Amino acid sequence: MNLVSHEYKDTEPVAVAELSIRLKGNTQVSNDQKASIKQYIAVLDSMSNAFDAATEKPTAKELLPDVRDFAKQARNVYQSLAKAFPK
Amino acid sequence: MAIDVNPTEDEMDELHDELKAFEAQLANYLSSEAGEKDPNYTSLTKMDIQLNLQIYNLSINQLQLAGENSGAAVDAINSAINNLKEVIAVKAKIATDLGVAQSAISFVTALLSGNPSSIVNAGGTFVSKLKAT
Numbered sequence: 001m002n003l004v005s006h007e008y009k010d011t012e013p014v015a016v017a018e019l020s021i022r023l024k025g026n027t028q029v030s031n032d033q034k035a036s037i038k039q040y041i042a043v044l045d046s047m048s049n050a051f052d053a054a055t056e057k058p059t060a061k062e063l064l065p066d067v068r069d070f071a072k073q074a075r076n077v078y079q080s081l082a083k084a085f086p087k
Numbered sequence: 088m089a090i091d092v093n094p095t096e097d098e099m100d101e102l103h104d105e106l107k108a109f110e111a112q113l114a115n116y117l118s119s120e121a122g123e124k125d126p127n128y129t130s131l132t133k134m135d136i137q138l139n140l141q142i143y144n145l146s147i148n149q150l151q152l153a154g155e156n157s158g159a160a161v162d163a164i165n166s167a168i169n170n171l172k173e174v175i176a177v178k179a180k181i182a183t184d185l186g187v188a189q190s191a192i193s194f195v196t197a198l199l200s201g202n203p204s205s206i207v208n209a210g211g212t213f214v215s216k217l218k219a220t
Contacts, residue, residue, distance in 0.1 A: 064117070074147075
């Protein structure tokens with residue numbers, strides 16, 4: 001029976017390099033997820049502003065900028081979360 | 088065999104962008120001097136608020152159409168997208184017309200309902216208003 005010989009000194013750098021690439025990929029995913037969660041937290045503030053505006057600002061004119069800002073941020077966060085946490 | 092006629096994510100993004108361009112035109116007008124003097128200023132502002140929230144809701148929900156009119160509903164959506172693209176580029180104040188803004192809201196409301204017949208009707212009305220104004 002022939003024994004399979006493994007030259008670790010030749011193959012190990014390849015394995016380490018692969019591991020490094022995988023770790024780099026994982027770090028990127030993790031960073032994207034962190035960033036999208038931060039955005040999500042920020043949009044909660046924006047939603048809070050829109051709610052405050054709805055209760056404190058009696059006219060549609062005053063309310064509109066807060067609603068626009070909320071809708072824009074919420075959409076961006078939705079896309080960012082969807083990208084960072086694929087189904 | 089059931090044929091899937093639901094719009095793709097890219098098509099929904101395109102619809103979102105065109106509706107948002109329509110809404111932005113209205114918002115720009117409302118923040119201008121001419122807009123503030125418009126006799127329909129308050130109504131248009133309320134409609135803009137409604138449009139913002141509805142367009143956002145639409146953008147985060149995948150449209151699921153079911154029933155006999157699904158194909159016609161997709162045609163109505165495509166027709167609305169194409170007309171919006173054309174009209175927004177040519178008519179700078181199309182979105183500031185009360186009737187057009189109202190029909191835009193009805194169209195987005197119909198889209199959110201997911202009811203193909205409502206989409207066909209509201210889409211047809213929206214396109215007619217866009218062309219007539």
